[in-house]
Amino acid sequence: MLHRLSAKKLESDGSALAVSVGSELEAMIARGELGPGQHINEMALARRLGVSRGPVREAARALERMGLVTVILNRGAFVRELQNDEALAIYGLNALLVSVATGRLPLASKRPKLLGGRAI
16 A cells, blocks of 8 residues: 655655655565565656655665665665575564563463552
């Protein structure tokens, strides 16, 4: 679900426009509109967002620094693909976070509940 980025405030500040384009590009990746390994077509994206190619290029470079995009000289920007070891590390970290969170649930239920300053 793309929308044109045409706010006058954004147009007057190029860096703010690049940030806005970057946010939209990041959202497109998160929603799966741009899949792993897919080329990010600067011209098409700029046209759809109603901006020039400059902010799209800046946004791609910013997303490259975040690790979401790979920029290849003379080829353009591509959505980064996770390697198997990276995916396994993410799943491992997620499992750890879930176990820590669920380990804290029984503690929360043993605390006295207060109603009007009194334990119930």
